[in-house]
Every structure is written in C-alpha cells, then in structure tokens.
Amino acid sequence: MSNGDEEGVLRVLVVITRGERGGAQVHVRDLLVGLQGRAALHLAVGEEGFLADEARTIGVPVHPIPALQREVAPRRDAAATRALLALARRIRPHLVHTHSTKAGLLGRLVARRLHLPAIHTAHSWSFSDGISWRRKAFAIPLEAAAGRWTDRFIAVSAADREVGLRYRVADDARVVVVHNGVADTSLRARPDRPGVPVLVMVARLAAPKDPLLLLQALEQVRAPCRLRLVGDGPDRGAVEDAVARLGIEDRVELLGTRRDIDAILADAQVGVLVSRQEGFPLVVLEAMRAGLPVVASDVGGVSEAVEHERTGLLVPRGDGEALRAALERLSADPGLRAAMGRAGRSAYEARFTVQRMVEGTAEVYADVARRHGLPALRRPQTPGRP
Incomplete structure (x- = not known):
C-alpha cells in the first residue's frame, strides 16, 4: 500500500530499536508482511540492516531514527524522542505499536504526547526472571509509568504475561497473549539420518544466550556429535577461546551470521537453545517447523513450545550436567530424535504458524481501533509467504 492509498485506512507506526536479524526483528518483519494491505504501515527503526531491508522489499x-539505541543515554534518548515526535506529526498515525524495551518506552511517550493509542509487545520484559535486581529496580518504575500510557500489551508467551502482572506494570484486562509464529518452508530435517548427528544453536553470541555453558556441556558428551553455532555478537571471542581451551575444535563450527537458517536446520538432527532468559524464542519454533527435536533451557515461555519428553528435552537454567545428559541422550538415540521431531512438527502446524500470530495481532489492532473510533483494518488478502 503506497502512501497515496492511506486515506481512510488504519495507519500504524511500528517502532523498534535494533534492525539486525533477531527474534523480535523477524517477528516484526512477519507482521509487516501479514498486515500489509490491511493497514497503512510505517516502520521507525534505530538502524539500517535486515529489518529495514525486508520492510522496503x-x-x-x-x-x-539513528538516535534510537538500546543503551541508556539521556541526550541521545531525548533526540530520539524528538525525532519520533516529528515523524508522528508528519505521517499522522492512528496508533503506535512498539516492540522491546527502549522503543517501547520512547514510542509510548510519543503516543501519549500526541494522544494516540499505543500497543506494546515486550518480547520478554527488561525485569524478567534471570535479570539482576539492580536492573529490575531501574526498569520496573519506567515500565510501570509507560504501562499507564498503553492501551494493550501483547505478551508473546503466558510466562511474559505472568511476569508483567506480577510486577504490576500491566493489568489483567489489557494483556493479551499472542504466541510467536513462523512462516512455513518446504525444507525438512532428517533427525534419524545415519552418521554423526549435528546439533545446531542459532543465536546472537551475547547475553542472555549462554553458549559457554553449551560448550562446557558438549565437552563432556561421549556420544559422537558435532555442534554448529550460527550467529555472531560481542561474545564471539570468548566462544572461540572456550572452544580452544576445551579442546573441541574438531566438534564445533562457528558459522557466523547466515541468511540460510532454514537450510542449516534442515541439515541438522537436533535444535539447541541455551539461555538465561527468553520470551518466546523463534529459533525454537523454526527447529520444530523443520521437524527437529529441541534441547532448550526451561526459561520464559520456552516450555509453552517445547513439551518435555514429547517434542524435546528441557533443562533447568544454568544446569550444565542436565544439559550434558540431554545432549548425550538425543545424540545417542536416532529413534527418539525422529519421534520427538515428528511431534514438534505437529505442534508447530497446530499452534505456531505465522498466520495464527498475524491474526491474533490483527484482533488486537481491531479492538483498539473500535474503542477509539479509528478506521477498521481491511479484510485479509490471500496470505503470502513472508
């Protein structure tokens, strides 16, 4: 929908900080694809990269908005707020939809100043379990203030919803759970393929992900297996040092940032996610979509996707021995990998498609639009693949 076609159509300003590929960015990309043609969408993003490229496509x-960055910097944050205000006054959105912490705070402040309704998707709160109390003490008052300016919260998991209610940054009537979803592909894994099984973890090499714990556990696994780490980040050097120190160079491949994630998963036998904190990670859904069993840390909403002993194995946060045992078990049992992979694929088809996520979000937009007397969403077009 071009700018000239926006009259009489619900205009939505979508605000997010980072543009490099990550779970929140893929989520926003898929929403833009799914809602394109039903609303006039505009994207405000703090940097060029994956998301900006996908949106333009x-x-x-x-x-x-270059000043829109994750780190706390009062002068820069003020500049970002001014830039968002100027943008909103120019494009005149009917509502603002913010994603993640910093964009959520500044975007909702702008919506309040312009008397616009705001929707916020947290993608895991900045005070979730696993976050230090020092950070929580800073974040909770800010989120509580912004919460008063929020018409609807979208929680990507029931766990995120519970955290928001527990810390009283949101109330029960305004929080809606819309699980993340991912678009389907034709690529399927063979978890029971003969040979040395390949384990894959797709993640940014930075907190809250915990690749060092994964490497320590892998070093203790006696069943033959190889690990591929897909992604980059500030902890790359520490990961490389750990691989050398543990003497597992022959079992670990660091693939860096890749765009062929679907093909990499299809060539694997086990999906892995080791983390200290999560909302509802897309990489788990992508592994299930490929038909892979999943070994994952039991944090955030992960257990809402991975059913322990059915679609994968969950391990307590930070428990290296439990992680080792899970990796050992699946590496040594191709029949179990195949059974869990089939169950995971079925769970994906039933609950975690991108169409379900888009329609859940569209229902929130429609409800807010009705309450404020705004233009309605257009009827959905034939869905295309994001």
Missing part, C-alpha cells in the same frame, strides 16, 4: 515506508 515489501513496500513499507522505513524511517531510520
């Missing part, structure tokens, strides 16, 4: 106007 489907015709969504992109508005870079």
Whole structure:
C-alpha cells in the first residue's frame, strides 16, 4: 500500500530499536508482511540492516531514527524522542505499536504526547526472571509509568504475561497473549539420518544466550556429535577461546551470521537453545517447523513450545550436567530424535504458524481501533509467504 492509498485506512507506526536479524526483528518483519494491505504501515527503526531491508522489499515506508539505541543515554534518548515526535506529526498515525524495551518506552511517550493509542509487545520484559535486581529496580518504575500510557500489551508467551502482572506494570484486562509464529518452508530435517548427528544453536553470541555453558556441556558428551553455532555478537571471542581451551575444535563450527537458517536446520538432527532468559524464542519454533527435536533451557515461555519428553528435552537454567545428559541422550538415540521431531512438527502446524500470530495481532489492532473510533483494518488478502 503506497502512501497515496492511506486515506481512510488504519495507519500504524511500528517502532523498534535494533534492525539486525533477531527474534523480535523477524517477528516484526512477519507482521509487516501479514498486515500489509490491511493497514497503512510505517516502520521507525534505530538502524539500517535486515529489518529495514525486508520492510522496503515489501513496500513499507522505513524511517531510520539513528538516535534510537538500546543503551541508556539521556541526550541521545531525548533526540530520539524528538525525532519520533516529528515523524508522528508528519505521517499522522492512528496508533503506535512498539516492540522491546527502549522503543517501547520512547514510542509510548510519543503516543501519549500526541494522544494516540499505543500497543506494546515486550518480547520478554527488561525485569524478567534471570535479570539482576539492580536492573529490575531501574526498569520496573519506567515500565510501570509507560504501562499507564498503553492501551494493550501483547505478551508473546503466558510466562511474559505472568511476569508483567506480577510486577504490576500491566493489568489483567489489557494483556493479551499472542504466541510467536513462523512462516512455513518446504525444507525438512532428517533427525534419524545415519552418521554423526549435528546439533545446531542459532543465536546472537551475547547475553542472555549462554553458549559457554553449551560448550562446557558438549565437552563432556561421549556420544559422537558435532555442534554448529550460527550467529555472531560481542561474545564471539570468548566462544572461540572456550572452544580452544576445551579442546573441541574438531566438534564445533562457528558459522557466523547466515541468511540460510532454514537450510542449516534442515541439515541438522537436533535444535539447541541455551539461555538465561527468553520470551518466546523463534529459533525454537523454526527447529520444530523443520521437524527437529529441541534441547532448550526451561526459561520464559520456552516450555509453552517445547513439551518435555514429547517434542524435546528441557533443562533447568544454568544446569550444565542436565544439559550434558540431554545432549548425550538425543545424540545417542536416532529413534527418539525422529519421534520427538515428528511431534514438534505437529505442534508447530497446530499452534505456531505465522498466520495464527498475524491474526491474533490483527484482533488486537481491531479492538483498539473500535474503542477509539479509528478506521477498521481491511479484510485479509490471500496470505503470502513472508
């Protein structure tokens, strides 16, 4: 939908900080694809990269806000707020939909100043379990203040919803759970393929992910297996040092940032996610979509996707021995891998498709639009693959 076609159509300003590929960015990309043509969408993002490129490809106007960064910096944050205000006054959105912490705080402040309704998707709170109390003490008052300016919260998991209610940054009536979903592909894994099984973890090499714990556990696994780490980040050097120190260079491949994630998963036998904190990670859903069993830390909403002993194995946060045992068990048992992979694929088809996520979000938009007397969403077009 071009800017000239926006009259009489619900206009939505979507705000997010980072543009490099990650779970929140893929989530936003898929929403832009799914809602394109039903609303006039605009994307404000703090940096160029994956998300901006994807948005432009489907015709969504992109508005870079370079001052919109994750780190706390009062002068820069003030500049970002001014830039968002100027943008909103120019494009005149009917509502603002923010994603993640910093964009959520500044975007909702702008919505309040302009008397616009705001929807916020947290993608795991900045005060979730696993976050230090020092950070929580800083984040909770800010989120509580922004919460008063929020018409609807979208929690990507029931666990996120519970955390928001527990810390009283949101109330029960305004929080809706819309699980993440991912678009389907034709690529399927063979978890029971003969040979040395390949374990894959797709993640940014930075907190809250815990690749060092994974490497320590892998060093103790006696069943033959190989690990591929897909992604980059500030902890790359520490990961490389750990691989050398543990003497597992022949079992670990660092693939860096890749765009062929679907093909990499299809060539694997086990999906892995080791983390200290999560909302509802897309990488788990992508592994299930490929038909892979999953070994994952039992944090955030992970257990809402991975059913222990049915679609994968859950391990307590930080428990290296439990992680080792799970990796050992699946590496040594191709029949179990195949059974869990089939169950995971079935769970994906039933609950975690991108269409379910888009429609759940569209229902939130429609409800807010009705309550504020705004233009309605257009009827959905034939869905395309994001």
